[in-house]
Amino acid sequence: MTETGSLSDEPGTCSPSSGGSSHFTNENGILIKKKGKCKWFNVAKGWGFITPEDGTQEVFVHQSVIQMSGFRSLGDEEEVEFEFKESDKGLEATVVTGPDGNECVGSNRRPMSKKKIKKIRCFNCGDLSHHVAAKCGLGPMPKRCHNCKSVEHLIADCPKRIEKAKNNNNQIITNGNNNVLNGTSSSLESMSATPVSDECISGSEGDSTGGSAS
Secondary structure (H helix, E strand, C coil), X not given: CXXXXXXXXXXXXXXXXXXXXXXXXXXXXXXXXXXXXXXEEECCCCXXXXXXXXXXXXXXXXXXXXXXXXXXCCCCCCEEEEEEEEECCEEEEEEEECHHHCCCCCCCCCCCCCCCCCCEECCCCCCEECXXXXXXXXXXXXXXXXXXXXXXXXXXXXXXXXXXXXXXXXXXXXXXXXXXXXXXXXXXXXXXXXXXXXXXXXXXXXXXHHHHHC
């Protein structure tokens, strides 16, 4: 197998190596280094693909071979230089650097955290946020109601909060009374809707006649 497009413009050959993969080297046995651009890179999964500038086959790149400090990734269309090998999965980068062997720049994206950050109440400003009173950016503030923000009272004595609680209780009581009334009216309707048979009427008349005759 031959490969062209190295920085030295020398024809490359695919030399076998251990592990069932082959590294691309030139006729002197030196690993070929190519130029290209990052086609795309998934920062959450840590891999992507490089498009060589000579138009040859795209090369798979894993974050572990990217030469840079910190979080390793590649930005979209970022220019890179890379060495690669042929594996059972296709062409795969073994070393990826920036131009002239410098560190890669990387992507400005970061994977989303799976942890759901719980909001806490700051006892200085009273807001539900991600900071505590010691790190509140508003500076020391007077004591006030965290419900209506008034400095005249605290939240335990907030008239708006008390009024809201009363309205909720009244609503519960009203709904309960309506349910009771609805249940009573349903019972009365079912009783009035029950038909009275002729035998019951005749029996009642007979009992009444017999009682008067005696």
